[in-house]
Amino acid sequence: MNAMTKTKGTQVLPLNTILAGDCIEQMNSLPAESVDLIFADPPYNLQLRGDLHRPDNSRVDAVDDHWDQFASFQVYDDFTRAWLKAAHRLLKPNGAIWVIGSYHNIFRVGASLQDAGYWILNDVVWRKSNPMPNFRGKRFTNAHETMIWASKSEGAKYTFNYEALKALNEGIQMRSDWVLPICNGGERLKDANGDKAHPTQKPMSLLHRVLVGSTNPGDVVLDPFFGTGTTGAVAKMLGRDWIGIEREESYREVATRRIADVRAFDRSALEVTRAKRAEPRVPFGQLVERGMLSPGETLVSPTGKIARVRADGTLVGDGVKGSIHQVGAHLEGAPSCNGWTYWQFRKDGKTVPIDVLRQQIRAEMADRA
Amino acid sequence: MNAMTKTKGTQVLPLNTILAGDCIEQMNSLPAESVDLIFADPPYNLQLRGDLHRPDNSRVDAVDDHWDQFASFQVYDDFTRAWLKAAHRLLKPNGAIWVIGSYHNIFRVGASLQDAGYWILNDVVWRKSNPMPNFRGKRFTNAHETMIWASKSEGAKYTFNYEALKALNEGIQMRSDWVLPICNGGERLKDANGDKAHPTQKPMSLLHRVLVGSTNPGDVVLDPFFGTGTTGAVAKMLGRDWIGIEREESYREVATRRIADVRAFDRSALEVTRAKRAEPRVPFGQLVERGMLSPGETLVSPTGKIARVRADGTLVGDGVKGSIHQVGAHLEGAPSCNGWTYWQFRKDGKTVPIDVLRQQIRAEMADRA
């Protein structure tokens, strides 16, 4: 494994390695605001008395079942709040987190996320195409798990590769319910006895969608409950840096071997459909300056409205002067208008959207770069 | 309406009526342990900012009603705990509750349910077949809502009509994700102006499945946030008794008229839950996510053209990026192209159409249904 490092202030970020030990302690040892994305699959089959440290180490006296249950939730909440707080510190201001869980724990995790200042962006349902049936016929087949996607704070500029996800879904915007099979077959890691190496190994397809959608190549992805390292394996494939934290030595060994066998995809294949928002801005006036449109020339809209181009790159239509957007919005009585797609000019007897002229300029800019 | 009563101790249960006023006060006025099932659709605490416009500039008529406004999570939690406590008292020992919500509130509701001693049996996802899209391309389409089904306490003998649900689902065990359309068309109640009478009317299909699955004929069903009375209408159809509680007079009026028009054991009750079985659409991107094809891998066409797979499920060929169909059409100079039959990949020295991989996925989906 290639254990690179990045420096952040005076501290060092141990990239592409698995840290051993308690995830809260390990997260606290890493520099603040150094991670782009956290993917967390926290435990919920807790042996509460032994496994998890309580803040005051006092023993709970179980007065009755209800109280005992309530106390157990308290312990779980304390644990959840603690690791979410450590994670919050690690995230860059525009970072984000994904947490996966089932009805046993996801409601407590979600409420704790909100209380800790994270801002929920979506809850996403992983709809399993081949779940374990409910053999006793006493409940519904438990056929899904829930993921919460949240930014570090309200108003943060999280990463969302909308176009890439839309492409993954063949041109239709990606929904909050994902139909993907559970991890089995050759992907499912086995131990020496041929038993499954980890009880809840997540499928790589799930992480593929998460990482393509909410990170960019070169981003740092942290998984505080690394297990057998699905997050690391997919991150490596996709050209993202990763950090894993895992307490159990046996899982660390399996994950280390597994990730070593993974080959990163070719850099060019990782390029993803770009958002139009990311394209460089072109002022409309440049079309006039460059003679692509002439002052006095008439533009028409799909609705038959007309306006004339002025030398300073503004339009006049219906007595109103302003930008291509402002005049379009005025003529349509609309709150806003994208003038680039609204206005057309005449060329060889046909009407052509002025956006093609902008595309020409952008293509030239790309050639020169 | 037929306002029957049942007596419980010295108190009387007002059946098949809508009680006016605050749901907590009204619940506290009813006798303890008198209700078999509670279905609750509480305010979601949506936190809208400004106006939202569709790409065609029309304005989205969002939920901005006063009853959905809460000052903080703290206030919302207090409200939730209070009505859940009152509901808990009303339930018979073997009674159960359903609560529906979105990511804005459901995590808080779920945690409060657990804290109040309810025992979660399943979380059930309502996958909307026709959700409102995400207009700004900033998040995933919000395509589902979450329902929590819980018994009054751990170990309670709740009602679950396994066979009836299996029959509803064409002989296959009912899963925890239900695909049902949102409420529109003739079922959607309108006011005198032709506007929607209630912003969040739930579809009858949803309640039909809930009541068939978790009540028996003659059971008493309470809905503390009655709205326009979908719960009452479906309960009447299915021969269950119901009690509604609703603060807003206008909603009570609409609900009263609506339920009066319902005929018990209406034929439509049998059709209402039968969701259309949609042809499973398999996006090409899923082949990449699932590792059946790798980013960077080369595809070939029968005419000898080549293209490379990218991480987002698009292709690059001859410098053109796009879907399997678009790139195929470009390379052939054709107006359109079926990429599934056009493109082939190499396997064991042979070329195989990618459609084989799609068929593989469809077969898996059909096996498990």
Place this chain on the structure above:
DNA sequence: TGGTCCATTGAATCGATTC
């Protein structure tokens, strides 16, 4: 009567950059 086209709408935490 049937088919096509177009307008409408649904529980929504739905900008970014420059001035």
Place this chain on the structure above:
DNA sequence: GGAATCGATTCAATGGACC
């Protein structure tokens, strides 16, 4: 830091108009 400006962005279903 607030205001102005640029300019990107939608899927499924229903129902009415029109031919």
